[in-house]
Amino acid sequence: MRTWSTAEVTRLAGVTSRTLRHYDAIGLLEPAATGHGGLRRYGEGELLRLQQILLLRRLDLRLDVIAEILDGALPEVEALRRHAERLAEERERLDRLAATVADTIRQLEGRQTMTPETWFDGLEASRHEAEARRRWGDAAVDASDAAVRAMSDEERRAIPARFEDLHRRLAGLDAAGEAAASEAVQAVVEEHYRFIAKLWGTAPTAEAYKGLGALYTDDPAFTATFDEVAQNLAAYLREGMDAYADANL
Numbered sequence: 001m002r003t004w005s006t007a008e009v010t011r012l013a014g015v016t017s018r019t020l021r022h023y024d025a026i027g028l029l030e031p032a033a034t035g036h037g038g039l040r041r042y043g044e045g046e047l048l049r050l051q052q053i054l055l056l057r058r059l060d061l062r063l064d065v066i067a068e069i070l071d072g073a074l075p076e077v078e079a080l081r082r083h084a085e086r087l088a089e090e091r092e093r094l095d096r097l098a099a100t101v102a103d104t105i106r107q108l109e110g111r112q113t114m115t116p117e118t119w120f121d122g123l124e125a126s127r128h129e130a131e132a133r134r135r136w137g138d139a140a141v142d143a144s145d146a147a148v149r150a151m152s153d154e155e156r157r158a159i160p161a162r163f164e165d166l167h168r169r170l171a172g173l174d175a176a177g178e179a180a181a182s183e184a185v186q187a188v189v190e191e192h193y194r195f196i197a198k199l200w201g202t203a204p205t206a207e208a209y210k211g212l213g214a215l216y217t218d219d220p221a222f223t224a225t226f227d228e229v230a231q232n233l234a235a236y237l238r239e240g241m242d243a244y245a246d247a248n249l
Contacts, residue, residue: 003032003041013050022217022235028067029053060220147201159199164229166192170237171230180239186247189240193248206249213238 006017020040023029029050031040042050049070056066061079068074166188173185196212197203204212216222216234226234 001043003043004047006040006042009042009047009050012047013054015050015054016232016235018232018235018239022239023050023053023063026063026067028063028070057220062220063218147199162195166195167226167229167233167237170240171233174230174233174236180236181243185240186244189237189244190248192237192241193244204249206245209245209249210242213241 004012006020009015009020010017020029020031024031024040029046032043032046033041035041052070053066056069057063059080061069065074065079069076069079169188170185173182173188178185193204193209196209216226217238223234226237230236
């Protein structure tokens with residue numbers, strides 16, 4: 001039976017070796033065999049499974065949902081139906097938000113008067129907040145909200161730039177071939193951990209910090225944000241976060 005090396009699979013499928021290692025680590029795609037020095041080999045069955053994974057990722061399904069589908073625990077139609085419902089809900093919320101913004105512009109220009117009941121239409125919690133509440137509970141999310149509100153306006157405005165700086169530095173280290181557990185990467189990850197602790201209002205436990213890393217890779221919306229900086233940056237950061245948590249928390 002023919003098998004393909006990691007390098008051959010990355011060329012065939014257009015994924016990185018880090019992505020394959022991540023899929024293996026979470027049990028989503030295990031190699032057919034592992035040879036001398038930990039070299040992975042993939043057979044036709046594994047290539048077909050990878051094709052299905054990549055197809056389902058195109059639909060923005062989370063990796064845990066994809067695993068359920070491929071392992072037969074969740075019918076594909078049912079998973080897609082749930083996903084379609086979430087997309088429809090988010091589209092409806094964004095439509096309401098767009099209408100609220102347009103009405104607010106007209107009010108500020110003196111062309112329309114809005115009632116207080118309509119000022120907040122579309123501004124309810126995003127699905128990211130809902131996911132955070134599901135993973136870490138209301139108390140943790142409320143504490144984070146309070147910590148951010150306690151910041152100065154200047155500090156709050158600086159949050160996106162701070163994340164962007166961390167992400168670009170990590171992307172540079174990844175491009176330079178630094179392992180996620182290397183001293184250079186771990187120094188940046190420590191900055192990331194301390195910044196997260198500031199935003200959360202408390203220092204994350206090892207489990208919580210690893211859970212945040214899992215959210216980065218499992219939620220397509222988060223992954224896409226990282227991929228705008230560098231391909232597979234989410235997986236690289238998660239690997240670094242896991243190493244940091246294991247060594248320090």
